[in-house]
Amino acid sequence: MKRRILFVDDEPKVLGGIRRMLFDMRGEWELLFAESGQRALEIIAEGLVDVIVTDILMPEMDGVELLGRIREEYPSVTRIAMSGQSSAKFSALAALTVHQYLSKPCSVEDLKAVINQAMGRERILDDPALKRMISRVERLPSVPAIYRQLTDELAKPEPSLQAIGVIVSRDVSMCAKLLQLVNSSFFGFARHIESPEQAVTLLGVNVIKSLVLSVHLFAEFEEQKVPGFTLAYLWEHSMRVASLCRLLADVEGFTREERDHAFIAGVLHDVGKLILAVNFVEEYNSCLEIVRNQGGVMWQSERSILGVSHAELGGYLMGLWGLPGPIVEAIAYHHLPLTCPEPNKVLLAVHAANVLDHGLYVFSKRSVVPIMEQQFLERMGVQARVEGWWQAARELMGSTAKDAE
Numbered sequence: 362m363k364r365r366i367l368f369v370d371d372e373p374k375v376l377g378g379i380r381r382m383l384f385d386m387r388g389e390w391e392l393l394f395a396e397s398g399q400r401a402l403e404i405i406a407e408g409l410v411d412v413i414v415t416d417i418l419m420p421e422m423d424g425v426e427l428l429g430r431i432r433e434e435y436p437s438v439t440r441i442a443m444s445g446q447s448s449a450k451f452s453a454l455a456a457l458t459v460h461q462y463l464s465k466p467c468s469v470e471d472l473k474a475v476i477n478q479a480m481g482r483e484r485i486l487d488d489p490a491l492k493r494m495i496s497r498v499e500r501l502p503s504v505p506a507i508y509r510q511l512t513d514e515l516a517k518p519e520p521s522l523q524a525i526g527v528i529v530s531r532d533v534s535m536c537a538k539l540l541q542l543v544n545s546s547f548f549g550f551a552r553h554i555e556s557p558e559q560a561v562t563l564l565g566v567n568v569i570k571s572l573v574l575s576v577h578l579f580a581e582f583e584e585q586k587v588p589g590f591t592l593a594y595l596w597e598h599s600m601r602v603a604s605l606c607r608l609l610a611d612v613e614g615f616t617r618e619e620r621d622h623a624f625i626a627g628v629l630h631d632v633g634k635l636i637l638a639v640n641f642v643e644e645y646n647s648c649l650e651i652v653r654n655q656g657g658v659m660w661q662s663e664r665s666i667l668g669v670s671h672a673e674l675g676g677y678l679m680g681l682w683g684l685p686g687p688i689v690e691a692i693a694y695h696h697l698p699l700t701c702p703e704p705n706k707v708l709l710a711v712h713a714a715n716v717l718d719h720g721l722y723v724f725s726k727r728s729v730v731p732i733m734e735q736q737f738l739e740r741m742g743v744q745a746r747v748e749g750w751w752q753a754a755r756e757l758m759g760s761t762a763k764d765a766e
């Protein structure tokens with residue numbers, strides 16, 4: 362079935378340009394065009410589209426309002442903004458309604474890449490109800506203490522970028538959201554981002570200030586709703602997995618880009634747990650209870666109760682937010698790497714690093730230590746080196762690793 366993609370711009374010349382640019386895609390994509398927000402809504406009412414790409418500055422209904430309405434009425438549609446304007450005020454406004462940004466004019470390659478990525482994400486999750494739910498997620502919960510540190514720093518007469526970088530890099534949600542912003546070509550950045558700290562430097566104090574203080578890009582987490590789940594604990598695990606990913610990247614001779622991707626994927630690999638803790642409080646509590654009483658691993662009890670695990674949910678959302686493909690796949694398949702259609706080294710690093718961390722840190726007497734998927738290791742041709750990974754991981758973790766009781 363052809364994918365339906367709707368372009369909205371009040372300038373007919375821009376729409377004509379897009380039509381010509383994407384002429385060779387007409388076999389795969391059905392291209393639709395609207396010269397106003399109103400017309401765009403009429404087109405969607407006649408038949409749902411997969412992706413909408415809209416200009417922001419338009420008379421009557423502007424792009425932010427249009428995307429806001431689409432988010433409410435048709436949450437499954439991937440929302441992409443295309444704009445020539447990049448003021449801090451606008452980026453702050455659009456940061457919550459937009460999945461991805463493109464700067465205008467954009468190259469045909471960028472346009473195709475962004476739309477293709479939106480399509481590629483489809484194979485991660487096939488439940489339409491879950492997809493709709495995830496598409497509405499705007500923010501993820503942050504550790505309250507870290508959130509307050511950030512607002513305190515921003516309230517200073519001269520906030521320090523370095524301090525902001527340090528604060529943000531200690532929170533999974535803040536990292537995810539900032540990486541979403543800097544990965545878009547809207548800000549004119551290169552698509553390759555090395556780390557959360559670098560994301561902060563690229564955005565600058567003013568943009569971060571308006572994002573945090575006026576748009577409330579980040580939200581504090583009410584921990585008491587999900588007893589047994591602590592953000593701080595998730596963060597510690599995620600940071601250790603990220604450094605183990607870096608270690609494996611060095612041992613295995615990854616390229617610089619693969620190494621950076623592996624680190625970011627390590628930081629974000631369990632981001633789906635945040636989605637669950639906020640949006641599926643009841644179900645998530647039952648999963649925690651099953652593991653507490655009967656043992657087993659979280660992702661399996663999530664699958665038995667919800668049909669999917671935090672891995673697919675997190676991967677799907679990060680794909681929607683435009684994070685690079687290898688990072689998205691590593692997140693989505695980190696517990697079941699053999700099911701990944703095109704496994705890559707970033708996935709290998711995250712899958713192995715997660716097992717290494719569980720192996721070196723025993724969380725509770727009841728918890729089951731996951732094991733590396735043998736068939737996957739064979740497929741990647743690394744099984745002979747796994748012993749060496751354990752050795753290197755033990756050395757890296759040094760005295761911090763606890764012995765199993």
Ligand SMILES: [Fe+2]
Pocket residue numbers: 630631660671672695696
């Ligand atoms: Fe996980």
Ligand SMILES: [Fe+2]
Pocket residue numbers: 598602630631715
């Ligand atoms: Fe994990």
